Amino acid sequence: MLEIGKIAIIGAGNTAYTLCKLLKSKGIDPYCMLVRDAEKAKKVSEDLGVETVTDYEKVLKTDLAIIAVNDDAISEVATHLLDYKGLAAHTSGTKSAELLNRTMRFGVFYPLQTMSKNREIEFEEIPLLIYANSPDDVEMLSRFAGHFSKKVVFCDDEQRKAIHLAAVYVSNFTNVMLGIGDKLLKENGMALDLMKPLVMEMIEKSFEISPKDALTGPARRGDFATIGEHEKMLADNPDELAIYMILTDYIIENYQKK
Amino acid sequence: MLEIGKIAIIGAGNTAYTLCKLLKSKGIDPYCMLVRDAEKAKKVSEDLGVETVTDYEKVLKTDLAIIAVNDDAISEVATHLLDYKGLAAHTSGTKSAELLNRTMRFGVFYPLQTMSKNREIEFEEIPLLIYANSPDDVEMLSRFAGHFSKKVVFCDDEQRKAIHLAAVYVSNFTNVMLGIGDKLLKENGMALDLMKPLVMEMIEKSFEISPKDALTGPARRGDFATIGEHEKMLADNPDELAIYMILTDYIIENYQKK
Numbered sequence: 012m013l014e015i016g017k018i019a020i021i022g023a024g025n026t027a028y029t030l031c032k033l034l035k036s037k038g039i040d041p042y043c044m045l046v047r048d049a050e051k052a053k054k055v056s057e058d059l060g061v062e063t064v065t066d067y068e069k070v071l072k073t074d075l076a077i078i079a080v081n082d083d084a085i086s087e088v089a090t091h092l093l094d095y096k097g098l099a100a101h102t103s104g105t106k107s108a109e110l111l112n113r114t115m116r117f118g119v120f121y122p123l124q125t126m127s128k129n130r131e132i133e134f135e136e137i138p139l140l141i142y143a144n145s146p147d148d149v150e151m152l153s154r155f156a157g158h159f160s161k162k163v164v165f166c167d168d169e170q171r172k173a174i175h176l177a178a179v180y181v182s183n184f185t186n187v188m189l190g191i192g193d194k195l196l197k198e199n200g201m202a203l204d205l206m207k208p209l210v211m212e213m214i215e216k217s218f219e220i221s222p223k224d225a226l227t228g229p230a231r232r233g234d235f236a237t238i239g240e241h242e243k244m245l246a247d248n249p250d251e252l253a254i255y256m257i258l259t260d261y262i263i264e265n266y267q268k269k
Numbered sequence: 270m271l272e273i274g275k276i277a278i279i280g281a282g283n284t285a286y287t288l289c290k291l292l293k294s295k296g297i298d299p300y301c302m303l304v305r306d307a308e309k310a311k312k313v314s315e316d317l318g319v320e321t322v323t324d325y326e327k328v329l330k331t332d333l334a335i336i337a338v339n340d341d342a343i344s345e346v347a348t349h350l351l352d353y354k355g356l357a358a359h360t361s362g363t364k365s366a367e368l369l370n371r372t373m374r375f376g377v378f379y380p381l382q383t384m385s386k387n388r389e390i391e392f393e394e395i396p397l398l399i400y401a402n403s404p405d406d407v408e409m410l411s412r413f414a415g416h417f418s419k420k421v422v423f424c425d426d427e428q429r430k431a432i433h434l435a436a437v438y439v440s441n442f443t444n445v446m447l448g449i450g451d452k453l454l455k456e457n458g459m460a461l462d463l464m465k466p467l468v469m470e471m472i473e474k475s476f477e478i479s480p481k482d483a484l485t486g487p488a489r490r491g492d493f494a495t496i497g498e499h500e501k502m503l504a505d506n507p508d509e510l511a512i513y514m515i516l517t518d519y520i521i522e523n524y525q526k527k
Binding site for chain 1: 340363383388390395420434437445446453456459462465466469470480481483489494495499502511515523
């Protein structure tokens with residue numbers, strides 16, 4: 012079924028774990044996983060039921076090496092793959108594919124998802140952003156990715172970096188907003204759970220009709236009485252107040268019907 | 270079934286529409302809806318299949334009047350209810366219940382949800398925050414609300430205002446983050462839809478394990494190289510850059526493991 016041959020996964024973090032599970036979900040066993048630390052390698056092997064190695068000997072025999080390590084460690088990994096005949100693809104949202112350009116065949120295999128070792132994810136819904144430095148490898152990687160995801164997107168470095176930046180807003184910063192809500196509720200003896208139906212409905216609506224059209228609230232209405240009252244309520248939370256003010260101004264400048 | 274008797278809804282906006290549908294979903298027809306503008310009243314009657322009135326005569330015969338008007342219009346409505354014998358409850362997240370204190374029996378009936386005229390909402394999931402100025406009316410309103418929602422919460426003014434403020438962060442400001450993501454993706458020829466699995470997974474994770482524990486990303490990791498690159502990419506978007514900087518600083522100050 013899989014024309015791609017033997018696959019190595021390099022790394023032992025959240026992404027490496029998730030990718031290993033991704034492969035296994037389709038009955039594909041990685042040929043090996045490279046984990047430098049011997050003790051950690053043993054644990055990974057037990058956790059995932061794969062062969063782990065601590066040096067590159069077996070990796071060099073594979074057809075695809077997925078480099079799922081921290082951004083800062085990609086270059087170091089690349090030094091071990093100078094004579095690699097397979098396709099070396101990193102999984103970073105921000106790093107250029109060119110970081111691997113001393114390898115003959117290189118690319119990117121970037122799953123657009125937040126990953127945790129212990130959470131089950133519906134793989135088919137995760138967009139896989141791919142890139143390779145030759146049309147043949149693009150096609151190969153695209154077919155490979157298509158086994159796992161309904162959404163395979165070819166992206167160059169610039170597009171992938173824009174997606175990664177956008178993801179900081181829609182995922183990390185959105186999370187911060189939930190965190191502030193959590194804090195304000197706790198200060199008043201209540202719990203964030205109360206907010207879940209509101210948040211889910213707003214998110215659904217935003218994706219359905221666009222965030223701009225889905226926006227409600229005092230800033231959107233230009234309700235300065237409520238804004239003033241909110242700012243007074245935040246007197247003891249100066250950091251949260253500063254965020255309230257900058258985002259309220261942003262809405263007034265950018266979102267109000269003119 | 271419903272001990273509460275006749276119900277009037279005052280208003281013709283998103284909340285009034287949603288509350289009318291809420292009642293009808295349980296087979297309860299509002300006794301009347303008050304819509305001051307005669308033409309609008311006709312449309313509301315057609316839209317919702319209820320009797321609409323333009324003056325307070327029939328409203329004064331009801332047992333519960335739900336005042337679903339703009340915050341600024343609540344006081345004006347109250348002037349018509351000075352001799353009202355029923356329970357007058359407004360639906361505002363921010364206004365004090367005391368705004369209605371010239372009526373003998375007053376309270377609040379606040380559905381914690383973003384409302385649109387044309388969207389179907391699962392009412393049972395919407396928290397209903399209630400308040401009344403007598404224990405009997407608290408109990409009555411609580412039983413009434415319990416017909417519609419699995420989550421009825423008694424809240425005083427202060428708690429309700431804190432919830433409303435928290436809702437600005439978790440709903441409105443979260444929406445702004447999606448809006449910025451949308452903008453950045455469009456500038457690079459891509460669409461926000463790509464982000465939906467990421468956003469949904471992050472939200473689920475935040476509610477499950479807490480926003481703080483669910484946070485990932487460059488600021489959380491203290492990855493200043495990526496932060497620097499992102500800030501460079503935002504050079505042509507000064508407003509979005511300012512938001513990036515303040516939220517990144519907030520994460521570094523408040524969320525990093527110490």
